[in-house]
Amino acid sequence: MHLLDWIATYGAWAWVVGGVILLALELALPGGVFVWLGSAAVVTGLVSLVYPLDWAFEFAFFAVLALLAIFVWLRFFRHRIKPTDNPFLNQRASRFIGQELVLDEAITAGFGRVSLGDSVWRISGPDLPAGARIRIVGAEGAVLKVEQA
Incomplete structure (x- = not known):
């Protein structure tokens, strides 16, 4: 319950800080998931700054954004082959x-x-x-x- 209290206390800034932490985690644990979760959290925080929302709606908004971002990444961008000028670089x-x-x-x-x-x-x-x-x-x-x- 401390997490919910922290989010309730800091409101939108908690989402922005949490998003930045998730984006920083992507640097340490690459895989392409934390960047989308972090982006969804930052967008949720920015929307909450402009339009004050109930915490339950904030969580729902974050969940929808995160799932949508991950789905779009998996469906359209994950397997895209990038051309390179040095195809045998590590081979x-x-x-x-x-x-x-x-x-x-x-x-x-x-x-x-x-x-x-x-x-x-x-x-x-x-x-x-x-x-x-x-x-x-x-x-x-x-x-x-x-x-x-």
Whole structure:
């Protein structure tokens, strides 16, 4: 009951402060829900500042706004794919798939190494001599899978 007393004492400002706290929680616990709950609370507080409302109606107004905001976010915006200029940013090995190159050292017992850019990568594939042409066909962690080209 302390929460209801606090809301009754501070009225609309309690909603604004609560909304700001929820928005700050979104920074610590990202997931996309607290931003909508916080926005609904801030809007409820601003509406309550302009039109004094009964506390029960404030809760109902907040609930409707929050549910509406979350529904709109889930339905229309959550799964929207954003184009990027660097699609392999945290998938460094994937950017090499499809490239063909010449082996610097032989693949023995299914594993070897190859220089790509400024790094040396571990590769797995059929045993091949140095100088053979290979094609990168996949990646598993930091190991590139290759086949003879």
